[in-house]
Amino acid sequence: MKKILSFDIDQTLNVAKTPIPDEIADLLISCLRADFAICPISGQKFDQFLIQIVNRLVERGATPVDLTNLHLFVAQGTQYYKYETPGKKLGPVELSVTKPTDKYDEKNWKQVYSYPLTDDQVKKIATALETAAKELGFWEEDKLQKGDTIIENRLSQVTFSALGQNAGTKEKYAWDPDCKKREKIVKRAKELAPEFDYEIGGTTSINAITPGMNKVFGMTHLLEELGAKKEDVLYFGDMTQPGGNDYPVKEMGIDTITVRSHEDTAFALRGILGVTNNL
Numbered sequence: 214m215k216k217i218l219s220f221d222i223d224q225t226l227n228v229a230k231t232p233i234p235d236e237i238a239d240l241l242i243s244c245l246r247a248d249f250a251i252c253p254i255s256g257q258k259f260d261q262f263l264i265q266i267v268n269r270l271v272e273r274g275a276t277p278v279d280l281t282n283l284h285l286f287v288a289q290g291t292q293y294y295k296y297e298t299p300g301k302k303l304g305p306v307e308l309s310v311t312k313p314t315d316k317y318d319e320k321n322w323k324q325v326y327s328y329p330l331t332d333d334q335v336k337k338i339a340t341a342l343e344t345a346a347k348e349l350g351f352w353e354e355d356k357l358q359k360g361d362t363i364i365e366n367r368l369s370q371v372t373f374s375a376l377g378q379n380a381g382t383k384e385k386y387a388w389d390p391d392c393k394k395r396e397k398i399v400k401r402a403k404e405l406a407p408e409f410d411y412e413i414g415g416t417t418s419i420n421a422i423t424p425g426m427n428k429v430f431g432m433t434h435l436l437e438e439l440g441a442k443k444e445d446v447l448y449f450g451d452m453t454q455p456g457g458n459d460y461p462v463k464e465m466g467i468d469t470i471t472v473r474s475h476e477d478t479a480f481a482l483r484g485i486l487g488v489t490n491n492l
């Protein structure tokens with residue numbers, strides 16, 4: 214019996230870069246209440262986890278008690294946040310005194326760990342990605358919205374988003390549907406700065422990390438933090454093919470469900486909750 218349900222975000226729980234739909238929010242709340250630990254792992258930053266997942270769960274009725282089963286593995290799991298509720302010492306065991314009537318407060322998210330890149334590493338990666346994209350004619354600076362950037366330092370990784378963070382979903386889907394442009398950029402960037410790993414994710418993104426700082430790093434820490442074994446976890450992702458950013462999780466031996474979209478994920482979650490309810 215799985216105790217932990219772990220998810221990629223973009224195209225697994227949502228339409229890339231958008232908040233999760235009602236159906237997914239409601240299913241995740243049901244999973245939290247069925248006492249599954251829910252662990253999203255994605256290359257996104259913490260504020261995107263709040264916008265895309267947490268705020269939606271709260272809007273759909275998740276309580277602080279529910280949120281204590283939610284564990285956020287930000288920037289591919291190189292940062293971990295959990296929702297802390299007021300507790301007080303009562304003898305040897307710390308008991309939570311959270312009541313269902315307590316109000317959700319964003320300030321109660323606590324960073325448990327963080328492993329940032331150094332300034333020098335960030336500079337090297339940014340230069341390699343920009344040079345590669347420019348050489349190949351894929352540097353689309355003219356298409357950026359005001360104030361947006363192609364390369365972003367997400368502390369534990371550097372992310373290339375071909376059309377910027379704020380481009381329209383349609384444009385993003387159309388830019389590189391077969392991943393061919395990004396495969397070329399990755400190949401060239403790897404020649405320019407071989408000491409880093411480059412992974413294709415989302416619709417227009419490449420995540421650059423130091424070797425080993427991928428979802429395996431996140432998943433390994435997840436197991437440690439939650440005191441769990443590999444077989445306790447079921448992982449959902451849309452990029453489980455070799456080279457995809459969900460592949461390392463599958464390769465390390467975690468049971469994985471490959472989905473094409475959040476509709477597939479919803480279908481699988483309904484099955485899991487159905488089975489659980491019948492036990």
Ligand SMILES: [Mg+2]
Binds near residue numbers: 221223224414415
């Ligand atoms: Mg994805």
